[in-house]
Amino acid sequence: MVIIFAVIAPKPHVGTHQSYKTMRKNLLIISAILLAAFAAMIVSSCNNAIQQKRMITVSILPQKFMLEKIVGDKFVISCMLNEGNNPEAYEPSMTHLMNIEHSVAYFCIGYIGFEYAIIDKAHANNPDLKIYNNSDGIETIQGTHFSPEGKHDEADPHLWTSVRNAMTISKNMLDAVIELDPDNAKTYTANFNNFKAELETLDAEIKAKLAAKQGSAFLVWHPSLSYFAQDYGLKQVSLEYEGKEIPIDKLKQNIDAARESKATVLFVQQEFDSRQAETIGNELGVKMIKINPMGYEWESELTKIADAIANN
Ligand SMILES: [Zn+2]
Known part of the structure; x- marks a missing residue:
């Protein structure tokens, strides 16, 4: 700002008194325009800062991996379960619950027990929180897995250990992030298409190996x-x-x-x-x-x- 004013400061020795007045008026108008532009710049950079801080919480690290492929650094991705945590005996920490409270959305993987408890708690503290099930549309396998309560007839929750399921999961993620941030839909779609190609290659490679x-x-x-x-x-x-x-x-x-x-x-x-x-x-x-x-x-x-x- 100081530099701008120094450059456009009036110089009284130039021209007549009348033209000096006109010049001063013009300079005032220019200053006002520059000030407005500068203010707009500050507002927009603040908005960017706020946007950069938008957070999505996911349940497990493979979701974080897939979501980052789609959103890049446009969202901060917080993950509930860290390395080594057993999903079937998991109690979320205070930090994780705080993160979910500050998130714009929670992406669940679908059939892990702790998610239900978290959704209730998180919704009570953050009613605006949007909840998306990343496994929507995946046909589950039954009878392969015991729940911590000893039930055997429920959906096998380990949906993400399949490249083909990952294609559905990441498409669900794409739809959700476009809803959360439509301005960047093109970027997300392009990233998704790249990732989808990567998944298709991986699937073909594994298929050939096996x-x-x-x-x-x-x-x-x-x-x-x-x-x-x-x-x-x-x-x-x-x-x-x-x-x-x-x-x-x-x-x-x-x-x-x-x-x-x-x-x-x-x-x-x-x-x-x-x-x-x-x-x-x-x-x-x-x-x-x-x-x-x-x-x-x-x-x-x-x-x-x-x-x-x-x-x-
Ligand atoms: Zn299991």
Whole structure:
């Protein structure tokens, strides 16, 4: 501002008194225009700052990974579940609840128990919060998974361990962010199209890797790969018993079933870590592989799982 006034400051020694008056008037008008422009600049930069701070909360890190592919840095993405948290025994921290209160939207993944409790709480504190289910339209698998309450007939919640489901999830995300920020619809659509192409390539690559393994089985402690198995014609054999450790009297039966499946790999996941898994893995002589399908590196995790099945 100081510079602007110094440059346009009136110079009385130039011209007659009359023209000096006119010039002063003109300069005042110019100053007013510049001031208005400057004020507009400040307002718009403030608006940008506010827009940059808009936050979307998601439930799990693979959602954060997918959403960032679409929105870039136009939203801050806060995630409820961090590395190593077990989604089936999760209590959100104060920070997470605060984040959701300051979010414009909450993107749930659909069938994880803690989401229902959060939605109620968050809505009470932030009635404007928009809630989107990223798994809308995905056909769920039933009967593969025990809920923490021991129910077996509910939808398997691990929908995100499938590249094909990720296409639906990210399309749902796209629709939601366009609703939240229509001004940037073009950018979001272009980003989505790039990501969709990436997913199609990934799906084709995994399909090719696993083509020779059609119909074969793999072992997993917790059944988190039902959708992955379905996509590529594989059989998932889960070792845990009704979502828990295997009781001694069921152990032999369980090991026999695993052996019969002729699987050669056993996937274990840090969130559902069990020493039993290691004992059984050793007894069966299968290759044990630690996976992290709840992590941010979603694409490389799925590739790692496919490679492990293809190469063992
Ligand atoms: Zn589970």
